[in-house]
Amino acid sequence: MTRIGLLSDTHGHFDDRFYELFADVDQIWHAGDIGDWDVLEKMCAFKPVVAVYGNIDPPQMKRKLKERETFFCESVKVYMTHIGGYPGRYAPQEKPIIKSSKPDLYIAGHSHILKVMYDKDLNLLHMNPGACGIYGFHTIRTAIRFTIDGADIKNLEVIELGQKHKLIKNSE
Numbered sequence: 001m002t003r004i005g006l007l008s009d010t011h012g013h014f015d016d017r018f019y020e021l022f023a024d025v026d027q028i029w030h031a032g033d034i035g036d037w038d039v040l041e042k043m044c045a046f047k048p049v050v051a052v053y054g055n056i057d058p059p060q061m062k063r064k065l066k067e068r069e070t071f072f073c074e075s076v077k078v079y080m081t082h083i084g085g086y087p088g089r090y091a092p093q094e095k096p097i098i099k100s101s102k103p104d105l106y107i108a109g110h111s112h113i114l115k116v117m118y119d120k121d122l123n124l125l126h127m128n129p130g131a132c133g134i135y136g137f138h139t140i141r142t143a144i145r146f147t148i149d150g151a152d153i154k155n156l157e158v159i160e161l162g163q164k165h166k167l168i169k170n171s172e
Contacts, residue, residue, distance in 0.1 A: 001074075001147055001148070001149045002026045002027065002073055002074055002147065002148045002149075003024055003025040003026050003027075003145070003146075003147050004025060004026070004027055004028075004029055004073070004145065004146055004147070004148065005018070005021070005022035005025040005027070005028045005029070005047070005143065005144075005145055006028075006029045006030075006031070006107065006127060006129045006143060006144040006145070006146070007028065007029070007030045007031070007129055007132050007143050008030065008031035008032060008033065008054075008082070008108075008109025008110070008128065008129045008130065008131060008132070009031075009032070009033040009054070009109050009110070009112055009130070009131035009132065009133050009138075010030070010033065010034055010035055010036075010039050010131075010132055010133040011033055011035040011056065011131070011133035011134070011135040012034075012035035012036035012038075012039060012133065012135070013035070013036075013039070013132075013133045013134045013135070014038075014039045014042045014043065015132060015141070015161055017161065018046075018143075019046065021143070021145070021159055022046070022047060022145070025047060025145060026047070026048070027047060027048045027049070027050060027073075028043050028046070028047045028048070028049045028050075029049070029050045029051070029078075029080065029107065030043065030049060030050070030051035030052070031051075031052060031054075031080055031081070031082055031107050031108060031109035031110075031128070031129065032051070032052045032053055032054025032055075032057065032081070032082025032083075032109045032110065033054030033055065033056050033057060033082060033109060033110065033131075033133075034051060034053070034054065034057055034061060035056055035057065035133065035135075036058075037058070037060065037061065040061065040064075050069060050071065050080070051065055051069075052065055052066055052067060052068060052069050052080050052081055052082055053065040053066070053067060053082065054082035054083070054109060054110065055082065055083060055110070067081060067082070068080070068081045068097070069081075070101055070103065073105075073148045074148050074149070074150055074151070075150050075151040076104045076105050076148050076151060076153060077101075077102070077103045077104045077105070078103055078104070078105045078106075078107065079097070079098065079101050079103035079105070079106050079107070080106075080107040080108070081094060081107075081108055082108065082109050082110050083108065083109075083110045084106070084107075084108030084109075084110070085108065086108065086111075086115055086117065086126050086128060087117055087118075087119035087121070087122070087126050088119075094108075098122060098124070099122065102122075102123075102124075103124055104123075104124055104125065104151070104153075105124065105125050105127065105153060106119070106122075106124050106125070106126045106127070107126075107127050107128070107129075108126070108128050109128060109129065109131075110128075111128060111130075112130060112131035112137060112138035113128065113130055113138070114128060114129060114130030114142040114144070114158060115127075115128045115130075116128075116144070116156065125153055127144060127146075129142060129143050129144040130142035130143070132161055140160055140161075141160070141161035142158060142159060142160055142161065143158075143159040143161070144156065144157065144158060144159065145157040145159060
């Protein structure tokens with residue numbers, strides 16, 4: 001059994017609450033837009049990490065990480081990218097890759113919208129953990145915890161970190 005903490009769109013902010021929220025996970029998976037080298041280093045120092053880069057990530061991160069990762073976690077074939085869409089609305093560049101690689105679990109970020117749904121046409125589970133950073137158009141910061149047990153994906157939990165910080169301008 002492997003416990004996973006799934007993040008996306010940290011945009012340079014790793015919430016300290018993840019040290020407690022992910023204390024019992026075996027791995028952290030990050031679906032892109034990490035935003036800052038320090039965030040990646042914090043995650044890697046805390047737990048084993050599988051991550052892809054996103055569209056806002058700096059060039060040195062794009063040299064270290066891949067745009068797409070395909071890997072097995074126990075008996076589950078996982079395909080992860082940042083800009084990927086979701087069932088019925090996959091990004092044009094992703095649909096042929098999804099069809100040919102035939103993952104059991106497809107993970108994408110980018111939209112800042114938490115979404116978990118089954119694609120019966122491609123026989124896969126899609127997860128987007130939303131955004132857990134403090135920058136972007138989302139209002140509620142989210143992440144996901146779940147377990148992979150053999151070929152089963154189970155015990156999915158949505159984590160809400162609350163509203164992102166709002167900047168208030170002082171009009172003088």
